[in-house]
Amino acid sequence: MNARATALIADDEPLLRDALRRQLAIVWPELEIVAEARNGREAVRLFDERHPDICFLDVHMPGLSGVDAANHIGRRAHLVFVTAYDHYAVQAFAQGALDYLLKPVEQARLADTVSRLNERLQSARPAINTEQLLQQLSEQLATLHRGGKTQALRWIRAQAGKIVRLIPIDEVDYLRSDAKYTIVAWRDGGKPAEAVVRTPLKELLEQLDAEQFAQVHRSAVVNLRAISHVKRHDNETAEIHIKGRDDVLPVSRTRSSCSRFTSRTISSVEYRRPSRRTLRWSSS
């Protein structure tokens, strides 16, 4: 990649945009700032117009925040969050940010960021795959939004490094949400494997066959066929043990009615809307 790297700066404070631009001109003179945005909405619009390689995003911006803008941009650019508050760091990295700068930005720290960015740009991660993935996800979203029942999901597309895997839904043991991601625990030729997808758990759940998958916890959906046994706790919660795995899934109190499946044929039970009424566990 010989063309000059391009960047977008988004900050609602013009003084800080100028300061960052000046600092970048010193530590990375080759970088071309192709756009400056005053808020998240502008950042998204200018990103779509100019497709910069790098986006420096202020977190706190009026209207659409930096995090919202990052959600839109996804992995199509290298993201660096710039903010006055360090408690956004975790969220920033969950968003796939390459780096996180605290205001006021120190020159030495920025130089560090720049070398990381250069490294990343040189390794030139394939943008095509991710574009495709995003496209597929947005198509899924669109189908969902058109309303009505869609076909139950048959495959989950998960990305591991540069590879996009197609995971057959039947081979999924369970799904767990983890911040912005969903962890897919599945069987890779019988062996337990894990993959991470960017689709939120809630969105995946809507596309799953309710006969086969049950939400047992706010952050966990389990394939009923993968359950080895359920262990009950005194406070109306329980934990689910998965066949051939050491993993244990929590069952929350409000969903403990799901635990009916211990004493009944799985297919005969309606799991989609577990009744609020707490069902007592019976040994029969």
Add this chain to the structure above:
Amino acid sequence: MRMPDRLQYALNVDSSILQVRCPPTTLLTLVENAVRHGIDPSEEGGRIDVEIARNGERCVVRVTDTGVGLHHAANSPGTGLTALGERLQLIFGDAAQLRMTAATPRGTAVEVDMPAHT
């Protein structure tokens, strides 16, 4: 200024009232609130008008912004305004009032109505 492109302001102060004693940081609280909750969350920014006028034996301090308005914020006043209200109550008793209303066409107006002691 932090947001020169998004914030305009105007002062309209009755010069005859400059001698009136005002509890410290009253005006600061009102303006700070207008910036933080009115102008800052608004993409296009807005304008803050500070009006201080005498009304007979009373002094009325009014800060109006054209920001995002009340519906964006919590329904009850936050820490700043609550504390200001309590301080006014301690100093003036029931003789002072703090009012927050929606401005038209948008934004928020906050008014402190207190005795004009010199």
